[in-house]
Amino acid sequence: MKHPLRPALVVVAALVFLSLDHGMPHRYVPDDSAVKCALGIARDLGADDVPLLQRVVPPAGHYTTYPYLLPYLDLAAIGVNYGLGRVFGWWGGTGEYGMKTFDDWSLAWVPARIVTALLALLLPLAVYRAARELGRAKGEAALAALLGGTSLLFVQYAHTTRPWAPMVAFGACALAASLRMRRKRRARDGALAAGFAALSASCHPVGVLAFGLPVLAALLFRPGWKPVAAGLLVGGAVTLLVGAPYLLVYGGDAGVGAISGGQVQGGLEIGGQVFDLSFISGRLLSEVSRSWFGYDPVLILAGLLGLFLLARARLGPAAVLVILPAVFHTALFLLYDGSHVRYLMPAVPFLAIGAAATLAGLARRRGPARLLAALLVALPIVQAARLDYLLGRLDTRTEMVARIEALTGPGDVIAVDHQGFAYAPPLVPTAQSLLAVETLVELTSKEKKILEGVRVWNLPEPAEARTLVPLTRFWIFDSYYPTDYSRGEDPVELADFLDARGVNVYVQVDRLPDEQRRLPVTALMAARGTLVDELSPTGSSLPDEAALPTDMAFALTALWTYERPGPWIRVWRLAP
Numbered sequence: 001m002k003h004p005l006r007p008a009l010v011v012v013a014a015l016v017f018l019s020l021d022h023g024m025p026h027r028y029v030p031d032d033s034a035v036k037c038a039l040g041i042a043r044d045l046g047a048d049d050v051p052l053l054q055r056v057v058p059p060a061g062h063y064t065t066y067p068y069l070l071p072y073l074d075l076a077a078i079g080v081n082y083g084l085g086r087v088f089g090w091w092g093g094t095g096e097y098g099m100k101t102f103d104d105w106s107l108a109w110v111p112a113r114i115v116t117a118l119l120a121l122l123l124p125l126a127v128y129r130a131a132r133e134l135g136r137a138k139g140e141a142a143l144a145a146l147l148g149g150t151s152l153l154f155v156q157y158a159h160t161t162r163p164w165a166p167m168v169a170f171g172a173c174a175l176a177a178s179l180r181m182r183r184k185r186r187a188r189d190g191a192l193a194a195g196f197a198a199l200s201a202s203c204h205p206v207g208v209l210a211f212g213l214p215v216l217a218a219l220l221f222r223p224g225w226k227p228v229a230a231g232l233l234v235g236g237a238v239t240l241l242v243g244a245p246y247l248l249v250y251g252g253d254a255g256v257g258a259i260s261g262g263q264v265q266g267g268l269e270i271g272g273q274v275f276d277l278s279f280i281s282g283r284l285l286s287e288v289s290r291s292w293f294g295y296d297p298v299l300i301l302a303g304l305l306g307l308f309l310l311a312r313a314r315l316g317p318a319a320v321l322v323i324l325p326a327v328f329h330t331a332l333f334l335l336y337d338g339s340h341v342r343y344l345m346p347a348v349p350f351l352a353i354g355a356a357a358t359l360a361g362l363a364r365r366r367g368p369a370r371l372l373a374a375l376l377v378a379l380p381i382v383q384a385a386r387l388d389y390l391l392g393r394l395d396t397r398t399e400m401v402a403r404i405e406a407l408t409g410p411g412d413v414i415a416v417d418h419q420g421f422a423y424a425p426p427l428v429p430t431a432q433s434l435l436a437v438e439t440l441v442e443l444t445s446k447e448k449k450i451l452e453g454v455r456v457w458n459l460p461e462p463a464e465a466r467t468l469v470p471l472t473r474f475w476i477f478d479s480y481y482p483t484d485y486s487r488g489e490d491p492v493e494l495a496d497f498l499d500a501r502g503v504n505v506y507v508q509v510d511r512l513p514d515e516q517r518r519l520p521v522t523a524l525m526a527a528r529g530t531l532v533d534e535l536s537p538t539g540s541s542l543p544d545e546a547a548l549p550t551d552m553a554f555a556l557t558a559l560w561t562y563e564r565p566g567p568w569i570r571v572w573r574l575a576p
Contacts, residue, residue, distance in 0.1 A: 004142035005128050012124050012149030015384040016117045016158045022391035022549060022565065024106035026398060028422045029549060035112045035161050037063035037071035038078055039101075046094060057249045067243040069202035070115070070163050077111035102449050112161040119166035120158035124149035126172035127349050131356065133179035134310070134318055140360040143377070147303075147359075148172070148352030150380040152555055153295040153345055156387060159549070163203040164342050170200035171210040172349035175322075178217035181227065182318055190227025193217060194235030202243030206343060211235065212325060220317035279337040289334055291341040294554035298376050299351045306354025309361070326350030341551055386559045391549055396535045396566030400425045403533055404507065404571060405464050412467065413502045417478055417509035417521075419470040420444040423567050424509055429468040430461055440487055441473040469501050478509075479517035494520050495528070498574065506572040511546045513568060529572030539563045 023029070040063040044055035057068075064071060082097055084090075085107075091097045101107045124145035131141035148154070158165040177193035193214035200207030214231050217223075240248055293300055307323050326347050333343040362373035404425060408414060418424035420443070431454040434447050443451070453459035474497065476484040482491035498506070506529060508521055525531075537546045538561050545553055548565035552558040 004139050005124075005145055008124055008128075008142045008146035008149065009121070011146060011381065013121060015150060015155050015381070015388060016120050018388040019392035020113050020117060020159060021106055021110050022159060023395055023398075024110065025104040026426045027105045027109055028395065028397060028566070029160050029162070031162055032109070032422075033064035033066060034070040034163065035074050035078075035108055037068070038074035038112065039108060041071065041075055042078065042094075043098075053249055057245045059250055060244070060246045066163055066204060067202045067207075068245060069199065069242045070112075070161070070166065072242060073115045073119075074108075074112040074161065077115045078108050081107065081111045099449075102446050109161060113159065116161055116165055117158050119169050120154070121149075122169040123154065123165075123172045123349065126169065126176045127352050129176035130172065130179055130322075130349065131353050133176060133182070134315060134322065134353065136353075136357070137360075140356050143360060144352045144356035146377070147299060147355045147380065148348050150384050151296050151299055151345075151348045151352070152380060152383045152387060153292070153341065154348055155384040156295075156549075156551075157342065157345065159391060164345055167200050167203035167207040168345045168348055170196050170203065171207060171213075171346050174200060174210045174213045175325075175349055178213040179318055179321060181214070181217045181223050182221050185221070185223035185227055187226040187230035190214065190218070190223060190229075190231035191234040194231030195238050198235045198238035198243065201239055206346065209325075209329060209346065212328075213321065216321055216324065220320060280332075280335045281337055282335045283337045284339065285334050288339060288341055288344070291551065291553055291555075292344050294552065294556040294558070295341065296348070296351075296380065297556060298379050299348065299355050302355035302358040302376060303351025304354065306357035306359075307350070308354075309357050310354060322350055322353060326354075383555070383559060390559070390562050391565060393564040395549075395564055396537050396546075396569055397423065397425045398566075400507075400533075400535050400569045400571075401427060403535070405466070407532055407571060408466055408505055410467070412505050413469065414466055414505040414507060415469040415471045415498055415501075415503040416507040418472050419468055420447060421472065423511060425507060425569060427468060427507075428462055428465045429470075430465040431455075433467040433469070437470060437473075441470055469498075469503055471497075477517070480520040481517065484517075495524055498524075504574050504576075506574055508570040508572060510568045510570075513543065513546070525570075525572050528575050530575070532571050532573050534568070534570040535566075536568050537562050537564050537566050543568050 037058070041055065041058065044050050044058065047055065082091075082094070085097060086092075091100055097107070127148040128141045128145040131144040132138070136144070154165055154168060174193055174196035177189070177196055181189050181193060194211070197207075197210035197214055200210040214235070218228050218231070307326060310319050311323055313319065330344060330347050333339040336343070359373045359376055362369045362376075404414070404427060414427070416424050416427060419427070419429075429447065429450065431451055434443060434451055437443075438451070454461075471480075472478050474485060474487050474492075475481075476486050480494040482493050485492040485497075506521075506525065508525060510518060512518075513522075536543055537548060541561075543561075545558070546566065546568040547553065547558075548562055
């Protein structure tokens with residue numbers, strides 16, 4: 001008889017790896033700091049003017065503000081891809097590989113996504129082991145693995161280079177290892193539980209909460225001093241060596257984190273992220289909980305009910321180890337004002353175990369109850385498959401590039417929302433248009449390469465190059481209120497800015513069209529612009545949001561209104 005976990009793993013692996021190259025050859029999820037850190041380290045390794053230790057361990061905040069586990073793993077994956085390219089003759093050296101990467105981001109980003117996807121597969125394995133440690137039957141444990149691995153929120157983040165899916169997977173491993181300490185109380189068992197918690201913390205600062213699992217296991221199961229000492233030693237060593245090695249190298253001058261302590265007064269800084277207790281007010285409770293339910297309705301409803309059933313099942317201290325962290329983490333990040341729906345992802349392993357208990361109970365009954373259980377198991381699989389289908393379709397940015405090139409010519413001056421950032425159509429700027437703003441705004445690495453090609457190598461302008469104005473970089477974020485102009489002390493009207501630069505084409509890029517800060521654009525285009533083209537991710541309809549491939553406000557219905565990823569893009573020709 002086949003092991004019941006095998007089909008669950010096949011389903012999860014398919015959902016995680018399908019459409020893993022979405023958006024390529026252009027990157028369009030903005031938080032890619034792990035890959036950029038890996039590429040920065042790779043570049044530094046060939047620099048003679050940087051000390052060797054600093055090349056391998058850059059200061060915090062130099063390339064990334066997150067812990068360093070994923071950058072190191074991404075560096076290894078990119079190195080493997082580079083080595084394969086040398087073997088098969090795809091490039092001749094690091095310089096050629098770097099140039100090709102600027103033209104095709106998939107050379108670095110897809111290997112990094114494969115790292116995330118492979119680490120994500122640890123979650124169903126760990127959830128299965130955790131359920132078995134609770135005494136659940138093999139079939140129910142495999143169902144828990146399936147429900148955890150098909151969580152829509154988890155599958156979506158497993159498609160990115162961001163640290164959330166690996167963090168949750170390592171947290172699930174820490175849960176399984178901590179539950180194992182009920183019956184295995186050797187030093188290596190404490191080391192294993194704390195080591196997995198440290199790996200979770202080495203992905204993202206929220207992973208620090210995973211250390212609560214071996215600590216709680218030690219309090220509940222009382223394994224003795226050896227497992228506790230081994231856990232402290234291994235947990236601390238792993239965190240410092242692969243999560244925050246800059247602390248060993250630079251000490252107090254390690255650098256700054258994602259939110260520096262100076263920005264939030266009185267907050268607790270953990271790995272560069274500031275947690276301020278005054279932010280616990282529940283102001284975003286309705287918004288975040290609605291979004292979470294839209295992603296994982298089965299996990300939430302069946303999972304919470306199942307945790308209640310497990311509490312009544314007289315499992316002893318082991319039940320506390322599953323229920324208490326789930327309740328604590330869920331309550332904390334529903335009430336914390338700085339949280340987004342992804343902050344609730346660490347609850348997935350716990351809720352999956354609870355949901356399996358609920359659905360297994362329904363399946364043991366006859367008639368409608370068994371049918372309901374089957375439908376509830378199928379729903380997250382269908383949701384995740386729909387996400388894979390959408391991510392695999394050509395996104396609006398990429399398609400709109402060809403349209404804009406056909407609509408415009410060398411004489412047009414084009415202002416582009418988000419130019420140089422992930423959500424804008426990846427148009428190619430002329431070197432002259434970059435020279436015009438070089439001293440005013442910060443250029444991207446790709447834009448610097450274009451200037452280098454003209455200045456150093458005398459390369460000709462490509463036919464698709466256009467005169468572009470990187471509008472967003474002159475304002476705070478993508479708000480164009482006069483007082484949000486960031487390149488001078490005096491307010492600047494958007495219309496005056498465009499006129500001064502002779503802009504006659506405006507590319508409007510909206511992900512949340514009704515946001516207050518976008519009103520100046522909408523008002524100006526209605527007064528002076530003629531719409532010449534548009535592309536909506538929801539087809540012919542006007543989108544309430546255009547969030548894919550990032551978080552959706554209510555995925556349960558939004559998945560079926562989207563036709564493709566990418567923002568809503570409108571092209572306006574402006575009257576003089």
